[in-house]
Amino acid sequence: MLPDTLHVTDLTKTYGALHALDAVTLSIRTGEVLGLIGPNGAGKTTLFECLAGVLPADRGSVHAGGAALDAKARADRLAYVPDGIAPWPAQTIRWALDFTVGYFGGRASERDAVVRALDLEALLDQPIGTLSKGQRKRTVLAIGLLMPQPVLLADEPFDGLDLRQSREVAAVLRAHAAAGRTLFLSIHQINDAARVCDRFVLIDRGHVTAEGTVDELAVQAAARGLTPAGASLEEIFLALT
Amino acid sequence: MPSPSAAAPFSWLLAKEWRELMASRAWWVMLALTGPLVGLSFIGAVRSFSEMSGGAGGPAGLAEALTPLDGVFIPTFGAFDLIATFLLPFVAIRAVSGDIQSGAHKILLQQPRVSTRTMVAAKGIVLFAGCLIASLAGVLACALWTSYGGATSLPELVNLSLGHALHAALTIAIAVAAAATTEHPATAAIVALGVTVGTWAYEFISLGRGGWWEALASYMPTAMLRGFEHGLFRISAVLVVSAITLGGLTIAAIWLRIGQPARRRVVLSVMAGALTAAAAFGGAMIPGDLDVSENRRNSFTEREGAALEAISAPLRINARLAPEDPRRFDLEHGAFAKLRRTMKDVDIVYTSSTATGLFEPQGTGYGEIWYALGDKRVMERSTAEPIIVNTIIELSGAPALADGEEDSFAGHPLVAQPVGAAWLFYIIWPVAALSAGFFNRKRRPI
Numbered sequence: 001m002l003p004d005t006l007h008v009t010d011l012t013k014t015y016g017a018l019h020a021l022d023a024v025t026l027s028i029r030t031g032e033v034l035g036l037i038g039p040n041g042a043g044k045t046t047l048f049e050c051l052a053g054v055l056p057a058d059r060g061s062v063h064a065g066g067a068a069l070d071a072k073a074r075a076d077r078l079a080y081v082p083d084g085i086a087p088w089p090a091q092t093i094r095w096a097l098d099f100t101v102g103y104f105g106g107r108a109s110e111r112d113a114v115v116r117a118l119d120l121e122a123l124l125d126q127p128i129g130t131l132s133k134g135q136r137k138r139t140v141l142a143i144g145l146l147m148p149q150p151v152l153l154a155d156e157p158f159d160g161l162d163l164r165q166s167r168e169v170a171a172v173l174r175a176h177a178a179a180g181r182t183l184f185l186s187i188h189q190i191n192d193a194a195r196v197c198d199r200f201v202l203i204d205r206g207h208v209t210a211e212g213t214v215d216e217l218a219v220q221a222a223a224r225g226l227t228p229a230g231a232s233l234e235e236i237f238l239a240l241t
Numbered sequence: 242m243p244s245p246s247a248a249a250p251f252s253w254l255l256a257k258e259w260r261e262l263m264a265s266r267a268w269w270v271m272l273a274l275t276g277p278l279v280g281l282s283f284i285g286a287v288r289s290f291s292e293m294s295g296g297a298g299g300p301a302g303l304a305e306a307l308t309p310l311d312g313v314f315i316p317t318f319g320a321f322d323l324i325a326t327f328l329l330p331f332v333a334i335r336a337v338s339g340d341i342q343s344g345a346h347k348i349l350l351q352q353p354r355v356s357t358r359t360m361v362a363a364k365g366i367v368l369f370a371g372c373l374i375a376s377l378a379g380v381l382a383c384a385l386w387t388s389y390g391g392a393t394s395l396p397e398l399v400n401l402s403l404g405h406a407l408h409a410a411l412t413i414a415i416a417v418a419a420a421a422t423t424e425h426p427a428t429a430a431i432v433a434l435g436v437t438v439g440t441w442a443y444e445f446i447s448l449g450r451g452g453w454w455e456a457l458a459s460y461m462p463t464a465m466l467r468g469f470e471h472g473l474f475r476i477s478a479v480l481v482v483s484a485i486t487l488g489g490l491t492i493a494a495i496w497l498r499i500g501q502p503a504r505r506r507v508v509l510s511v512m513a514g515a516l517t518a519a520a521a522f523g524g525a526m527i528p529g530d531l532d533v534s535e536n537r538r539n540s541f542t543e544r545e546g547a548a549l550e551a552i553s554a555p556l557r558i559n560a561r562l563a564p565e566d567p568r569r570f571d572l573e574h575g576a577f578a579k580l581r582r583t584m585k586d587v588d589i590v591y592t593s594s595t596a597t598g599l600f601e602p603q604g605t606g607y608g609e610i611w612y613a614l615g616d617k618r619v620m621e622r623s624t625a626e627p628i629i630v631n632t633i634i635e636l637s638g639a640p641a642l643a644d645g646e647e648d649s650f651a652g653h654p655l656v657a658q659p660v661g662a663a664w665l666f667y668i669i670w671p672v673a674a675l676s677a678g679f680f681n682r683k684r685r686p687i
Binding site: 049052053054055056071072073075076078079080081082084085086087088089090091095099100102103104105143147149 | 250253254257260261264265340343344345347348349350351352353355499500501502503505
């Protein structure tokens with residue numbers, strides 16, 4: 001069993017009458033690839049933004065080693081790459097990566113490997129604003145991978161990628177996890193999630209409905225009489241969300 | 242800019258803001274337009290100054306009162322007032338909204354050792370540096386004027402530049418705060434221009450009202466600038482504008498902390514606003530000014546000043562003039578303003594029953610101005626400075642001053658044509674600015 005890196009407890013966020021997050025509690029373990037799976041509008045992005053401190057939560061806490069983390073301590077541990085952004089559109093990918101390494105004191109030694117792994121070499125001098133959706137996604141992911149924090153939250157890292165690129169990015173993410181980086185990925189494509197994640201957190205309408213490996217989730221779903229034993233992740237997802 | 246190779250996060254932020262400014266079409270457009278705007282003002286001013294100096298066969302006496310500050314530099318630098326009001330806000334708003342809209346702000350926030358205060362400071366420094374580059378057009382105008390043989394007074398020029406620098410800083414702060422507190426750049430632009438129009442409206446409404454209305458109006462951007470244009474350096478104006486500028490930047494920093502609840506940000510903003518108001522109020526209370534104008538336009542003549550300074554008794558003035566009476570305006574911006582600067586203890590009170598003075602009741606002594614020094618009182622209706630000064634001096638028991646010419650300002654008339662200015666400001670400047678912008682984008686494709 002891997003040690004817990006972070007405990008998220010009772011995280012709640014409301015927009016008026018809408019409960020975007022309702023007492024979300026989960027654990028993130030060191031070195032794992034944790035998948036956050038849920039239908040559209042389940043609260044995945046809200047959860048990430050609250051954890052990363054770019055959106056205020058109404059309630060809840062994050063603990064590490066038994067101690068509650070304030071905003072600064074959380075920023076020391078968690079890096080977050082949002083979905084659908086095109087940061088510094090007038091600047092080149094080369095500059096954005098150099099800036100990430102310099103501004104954050106990031107992983108300079110991994111820069112070239114990340115560029116190669118994400119197939120960005122030919123695009124380095126291209127302004128970010130001119131990139132396709134998939135190219136932008138890989139650029140933003142490269143920024144996240146070069147940030148120094150030990151835990152990376154990536155919102156929809158496979159969104160906009162074709163099948164080949166998805167497989168390549170999954171391999172890159174697995175390699176980073178194998179090197180000790182903890183990844184928490186919000187994914188709405190079950191196949192992508194199954195390919196890359198060690199464990200899963202299922203979220204629906206702001207509630208965490210289940211947490212565990214595929215086998216653990218299968219047991220939970222079967223115990224509730226929702227799926228037969230040995231059900232696939234897709235069947236479990238449909239049953240539990 | 243510092244080399245970002247091994248620099249701290251702040252250096253990286255500065256370098257990033259600089260690159261973003263260089264990538265900003267809004268800034269290049271502002272820079273390109275600065276030349277023609279300054280040139281238009283400068284060329285017109287030089288021609289008018291030349292005509293008034295006798296170049297068109299005008300009366301010789303007129304030339305004696307001509308100062309380059311009034312005739313050339315105020316209109317020329319007036320272009321920067323237009324730029325600060327109508328162009329600079331968009332450049333500043335883009336600097337903040339660009340990061341918010343592109344999602345870069347969410348990434349920048351994740352550096353735990355960089356606060357939003359630091360981010361705003363980096364933006365402010367770079368935007369101000371951008372203004373300094375644009376101000377080179379003013380430097381060129383001064384150089385041209387000198388090359389024509391025109392006189393310049395360094396204290397006047399420095400003071401005028403300080404006024405425009407404060408105006409630019411204030412504009413940046415307001416625009417940055419507007420961009421940080423609104424969700425869309427268009428809304429921010431409306432807010433920023435709304436604040437400017439609001440200050441104009443307040444200035445207009447407060448005209449002739451006296452008291453706190455007028456005191457507050459004197460710190461509105463255009464009124465503040467007018468003081469510097471008149472060659473008056475007021476410590477209070479510098480302090481008040483600096484306090485409001487810092488307040489605006491602080492509020493921007495508060496609202497860029499998007500991870501904090503809106504309620505907390507509102508509370509912090511209210512506190513920052515209250516602190517800014519207190520600091521501005523305190524700054525406004527600090528006396529101290531310096532008349533740097535070459536022709537002593539904000540001061541009495543040296544003989545008058547010396548005679549008035551010798552009076553130690555408190556001077557009480559009751560002017561029975563309505564707020565909209567032009568005589569009151571003349572006094573308030575002329576003799577009475579100089580009296581306040583010269584004498585230690587002056588109290589001026591206006592009384593009237595109506596706003597305009599046109600329908601004052603009979604028998605109220607409307608138009609009378611009563612001067613009281615100790616237990617002596619005297620009434621005088623004139624608004625002419627020498628008469629007012631002599632009235633006060635005689636009231637003190639000292640002999641009235643005789644007419645003298647020793648303090649009169651000879652002026653710096655100059656008959657010259659703005660040779661080369663049209664080429665420089667209408668052709669060379671915009672072409673150079675647009676070319677620099679083009680090659681900058683070409684070198685670093687954007």
